[in-house]
Amino acid sequence: MKSSKPKILFLLVAILILCHSVEAQKNTRQNISPADQIKIETLMRQMTIEEKIGQLSLFASGWDNTGPSMNNDYKKLIKEGNAGAVLNAFSVDYVREVQKLAVEGSRMKIPLLFGYDVIHGFRTIFPIPLGQACTWNLKLIEEAERVAAIEATAAGINWTFAPMVDIARDPRWGRVMEAAGEDAWLGGKIAAARVRGFQGNDLKSENTLMACVKHFAAYGAAMAGRDYNPVDMSPVSLYEWYLPPYKAAVDAGAGSLMTSFNEIAGIPSTCNAWLLTDLLRKEWGFKGFIVTDWTAINEMVNHGVAEDNKDAARLAINAGVDMDMEGSTFLNYLGELLNEKKVSQARIDEAVRSVLEAKALLGLFEDPYRYCNKTRQETEIMTPEKLALARKMVTESCVLLKNDKQTLPIPAGVGSIAVIGPLADSKGDMLGGWSAAGEWEKCITLLEGIRNKVNGKIPVVFEKGCNVNDADKSGFEKALDVANHADYVILALGEDREMSGEAASRSGLNLPGVQEELAEMIINTGKPIVVVLFNGRPLTLTRLNEIAPAILESWFGGTQAGNGIADILFGDINPSGKLTMTFPKNVGQIPLFYNSKNTGRPFNPEKPDEKYVSRYLDVDNDPLYPFGYGLSYTSFTYSGLEATLSGDTVNIRAHVTNTGDRDGEEVVQLYVHDKIGAITRPVKELKGFQKILVPKGKTRTITFILTRDDLAFYHPDLKKYWEPGEFIIQIGSNSKETISTSIFLN
Numbered sequence: 001m002k003s004s005k006p007k008i009l010f011l012l013v014a015i016l017i018l019c020h021s022v023e024a025q026k027n028t029r030q031n032i033s034p035a036d037q038i039k040i041e042t043l044m045r046q047m048t049i050e051e052k053i054g055q056l057s058l059f060a061s062g063w064d065n066t067g068p069s070m071n072n073d074y075k076k077l078i079k080e081g082n083a084g085a086v087l088n089a090f091s092v093d094y095v096r097e098v099q100k101l102a103v104e105g106s107r108m109k110i111p112l113l114f115g116y117d118v119i120h121g122f123r124t125i126f127p128i129p130l131g132q133a134c135t136w137n138l139k140l141i142e143e144a145e146r147v148a149a150i151e152a153t154a155a156g157i158n159w160t161f162a163p164m165v166d167i168a169r170d171p172r173w174g175r176v177m178e179a180a181g182e183d184a185w186l187g188g189k190i191a192a193a194r195v196r197g198f199q200g201n202d203l204k205s206e207n208t209l210m211a212c213v214k215h216f217a218a219y220g221a222a223m224a225g226r227d228y229n230p231v232d233m234s235p236v237s238l239y240e241w242y243l244p245p246y247k248a249a250v251d252a253g254a255g256s257l258m259t260s261f262n263e264i265a266g267i268p269s270t271c272n273a274w275l276l277t278d279l280l281r282k283e284w285g286f287k288g289f290i291v292t293d294w295t296a297i298n299e300m301v302n303h304g305v306a307e308d309n310k311d312a313a314r315l316a317i318n319a320g321v322d323m324d325m326e327g328s329t330f331l332n333y334l335g336e337l338l339n340e341k342k343v344s345q346a347r348i349d350e351a352v353r354s355v356l357e358a359k360a361l362l363g364l365f366e367d368p369y370r371y372c373n374k375t376r377q378e379t380e381i382m383t384p385e386k387l388a389l390a391r392k393m394v395t396e397s398c399v400l401l402k403n404d405k406q407t408l409p410i411p412a413g414v415g416s417i418a419v420i421g422p423l424a425d426s427k428g429d430m431l432g433g434w435s436a437a438g439e440w441e442k443c444i445t446l447l448e449g450i451r452n453k454v455n456g457k458i459p460v461v462f463e464k465g466c467n468v469n470d471a472d473k474s475g476f477e478k479a480l481d482v483a484n485h486a487d488y489v490i491l492a493l494g495e496d497r498e499m500s501g502e503a504a505s506r507s508g509l510n511l512p513g514v515q516e517e518l519a520e521m522i523i524n525t526g527k528p529i530v531v532v533l534f535n536g537r538p539l540t541l542t543r544l545n546e547i548a549p550a551i552l553e554s555w556f557g558g559t560q561a562g563n564g565i566a567d568i569l570f571g572d573i574n575p576s577g578k579l580t581m582t583f584p585k586n587v588g589q590i591p592l593f594y595n596s597k598n599t600g601r602p603f604n605p606e607k608p609d610e611k612y613v614s615r616y617l618d619v620d621n622d623p624l625y626p627f628g629y630g631l632s633y634t635s636f637t638y639s640g641l642e643a644t645l646s647g648d649t650v651n652i653r654a655h656v657t658n659t660g661d662r663d664g665e666e667v668v669q670l671y672v673h674d675k676i677g678a679i680t681r682p683v684k685e686l687k688g689f690q691k692i693l694v695p696k697g698k699t700r701t702i703t704f705i706l707t708r709d710d711l712a713f714y715h716p717d718l719k720k721y722w723e724p725g726e727f728i729i730q731i732g733s734n735s736k737e738t739i740s741t742s743i744f745l746n
């Protein structure tokens with residue numbers, strides 16, 4: 001007879017596994033497989049407190065720092081089990097080498113997360129996020145993030161510090177380039193599209209990347225547009241205008257979230273228990289892990305809420321932070337704080353579990369080298385399809401701001417072109433800020449894009465004219481000379497890539513240096529001229545708008561910038577981009593945004609000299625270019641707007657006619673104004689949009705459906721509900737030019 005021992009052993013193991021997994025399920029927040037749950041619980045039992053704290057510490061590899069380094073020997077820390085994640089390390093060989101230190105060199109062999117700022121592409125760089133938002137093409141944005149995820153994971157990365165979803169109404173703040181603009185509703189749609197693009201359907205797949213929504217919360221409202229500055233606002237404003245995109249990213253399943261540097265109403269986000277635990281975890285049900293921004297815990301000493309780094313660590317962990325980025329405060333003090341009973345074992349365990357769960361979700365326990373596939377690195381980066389998508393994104397992100405006398409597209413018979421300006425042939429600037437592993441050498445400049453397009457058939461002459469940001473005018477004369485000898489002039493002006501992004505606030509938003517003077521001189525030649533702008537934020541272009549026949553906003557277009565812009569300039573593609581951030585006339589108007597409130601003394605344009613009304617003495621209240629604005633080579637008219645009530649829904653219908661002579665895409669925008677509310681309502685709010693192709697001479701009927709929930713807003717009790725009454729429904733081509741009707745809801 002065979003021994004029954006193996007059977008009994010098998011039974012015992014099965015019971016053990018079952019007990020483990022029942023207990024694990026109690027602990028876990030995520031949808032973790034039973035095998036991973038067992039792995040996590042086994043580790044939790046075996047880890048020392050030091051090893052647990054190690055999982056809560058993130059260190060930079062030193063390749064690419066964006067702040068002060070607190071601890072340089074990250075390799076030693078990894079081997080000792082004192083690091084749970086690394087940022088700024090990429091390429092298969094390097095990631096493999098560093099991962100090996102963790103899974104072979106440390107006692108618990110827990111794989112590391114590899115984080116990086118993949119903000120608008122990894123190697124194939126797409127237009128900056130603000131430019132991408134101007135496409136109003138959610139599918140395209142999602143596809144771009146898919147490409148970013150494929151490329152980043154092919155180079156060892158498994159975690160991106162994106163999407164950045166901070167709503168911003170102040171273009172002085174340099175980080176507007178990383179965001180989607182000023183509208184919370186649109187921002188939410190874009191945030192969700194980005195998360196879907198990064199994470200795909202299955203985080204365990206070797207080409208999906210864990211997202212980290214940032215910076216929680218309201219970082220975009222930094223006072224006076226100065227980076228890292230405090231934020232102060234009413235709770236209703238926070239809920240209504242700043243929180244929705246974070247919530248949308250959380251609802252889309254973002255695996256992690258980053259705290260912001262700023263305080264809100266006196267409490268730095270990194271120690272804000274209400275924000276991180278009550279709202280995010282309990283109310284929104286966020287299941288991922290929370291990481292700080294770079295040394296944000298240490299900075300609480302400067303903020304003046306903590307005595308020292310130890311005190312700051314206590315505040316952060318107790319507020320709900322799970323991982324310390326680069327600050328070493330958890331590493332240095334959590335053990336002591338635990339002994340002193342200032343932090344509970346349960347809170348530490350909860351944080352550790354959330355980090356281990358992220359590793360499980362990414363499949364790192366099954367294969368720590370899942371993202372270290374050399375073949376993928378060689379074959380999946382910068383493929384022709386990815387470059388084609390980047391080029392398409394450039395064309396859709398370009399916004400045509402002005403086009404007098406059909407200066408654009410460049411006429412077919414033009415005999416010679418002068419390309420002038422400091423940004424016309426500047427490869428490095430094309431990348432824009434936060435360009436991950438983008439290679440500037442591979443960027444196509446505007447000059448190259450134009451030369452590619454004309455293919456030697458007509459002469460294209462280049463003169464730089466001046467630098468971006470100094471007073472040197474020695475190049476003016478040559479620039480004038482080439483302009484005088486050309487049939488058509490393209491002027492490439494703007495900011496350099498370092499002038500926007502982190503720590504790049506500006507108090508003036510004019511074209512820097514002597515560029516406006518250069519423009520004035522060249523435009524005075526009377527030649528047909530288009531100004532192509534490269535910049536990471538709305539600029540004050542009042543003078544340029546007066547003098548330039550045509551202006552095309554191209555942002556920083558990334559790897560394919562020049563090719564995409566040339567597609568627009570030569571009319572191969574009809575521009576369809578629309579601004580997602582208001583362009584003010586001067587900085588004194590800031591903050592200026594479309595969904596503003598009325599005042600008790602509104603300015604009446606028909607009585608321009610009226611005194612006691614809400615106005616400036618030296619500039620009107622209107623922006624230079626409003627939210628939603630952008631021209632096409634064709635023209636659209638709107639008609640037949642109807643809004644009818646059927647049961648609980650408002651059905652809206654309008655006709656859009658292409659009245660020009662070429663096919664064009666139009667972003668049809670739906671705005672609503674709730675006339676009377678318990679608390680005041682904005683003059684209009686974006687509630688829907690559709691990007692449609694309308695062939696020349698044709699009319700398309702578009703429909704929108706709004707539910708009562710769509711008309712709800714936050715009340716002083718921070719609950720969202722709608723109120724009966726009259727609603728003005730507006731449809732149009734931008735936030736200023738709309739046709740309207742109204743509807744009553746009981």
Ligand code: BGC
Pocket residue numbers: 066067087117161214293294502
């Ligand atoms: C930025 C974050 C970024 C982090 C890591 C910080 O300075 O504020 O947005 O993710 O650095 O690079």
